[in-house]
Amino acid sequence: GGATWVWQNSLYLRKPMRSNGTFDYSTNGKFLISDGVGNYYLYDKGGSIVAGGGLFKSSDGGATFTFVSAATVDSNPISIYSAHICPVLAFMPGFPQILFYAPGSGYSLKGYAPTRLSVSFDAGLHWAIIPSTFQVWQVAFGKVKPGNTYPAIYITGNTADWPNPMNVYRCDDFDGATT
Numbered sequence: 001g002g003a004t005w006v007w008q009n010s011l012y013l014r015k016p017m018r019s020n021g022t023f024d025y026s027t028n029g030k031f032l033i034s035d036g037v038g039n040y041y042l043y044d045k046g047g048s049i050v051a052g053g054g055l056f057k058s059s060d061g062g063a064t065f066t067f068v069s070a071a072t073v074d075s076n077p078i079s080i081y082s083a084h085i086c087p088v089l090a091f092m093p094g095f096p097q098i099l100f101y102a103p104g105s106g107y108s109l110k111g112y113a114p115t116r117l118s119v120s121f122d123a124g125l126h127w128a129i130i131p132s133t134f135q136v137w138q139v140a141f142g143k144v145k146p147g148n149t150y151p152a153i154y155i156t157g158n159t160a161d162w163p164n165p166m167n168v169y170r171c172d173d174f175d176g177a178t179t
Contacts, residue, residue, distance in 0.1 A: 031089045035096035043089050045079045055124040073127045078118040088139050093151060097123050102139040134158050150174045
């Protein structure tokens with residue numbers, strides 16, 4: 001029932017940890033995740049660690065963090081809009097180099113402005129947009145389809161502008177490319 005808490009040496013028992021569930025009504029969000037192989041990553045949206053924010057990595061259990069990248073696509077931060085509710089930063093299970101960012105629901109410059117799913121294939125050093133997405137609120141992973149290499153990817157949001165419905169979508173043909 002949450003009456004007692006015990007500190008653990010590992011943040012998530014050597015399993016991938018994802019960060020979500022925050023209401024971030026600014027650009028000052030911070031998200032802590034693990035890759036499942038002993039590294040922890042901190043994404044700082046607001047620049048309280050360095051101007052412009054960025055992605056940081058710890059290989060010593062969180063004692064120290066080093067700068068990985070500014071986490072940008074086309075010179076824009078992956079978290080380009082503020083006031084997003086429950087964004088998700090998550091490593092693909094079994095692939096500690098593949099990192100996704102779903103911006104979450106919320107406000108943008110236009111009600112349905114694109115807030116696409118972002119992906120990094122080198123643990124956050126470089127980022128790309130997955131163009132087959134349009135407005136992505138959440139990202140999660142499922143069982144690998146027989147014959148495939150990567151797990152199924154689930155998103156909540158939509159894959160095209162209005163009138164495409166907001167829904168849950170599954171991708172079974174992720175091939176490690178963004179085209």
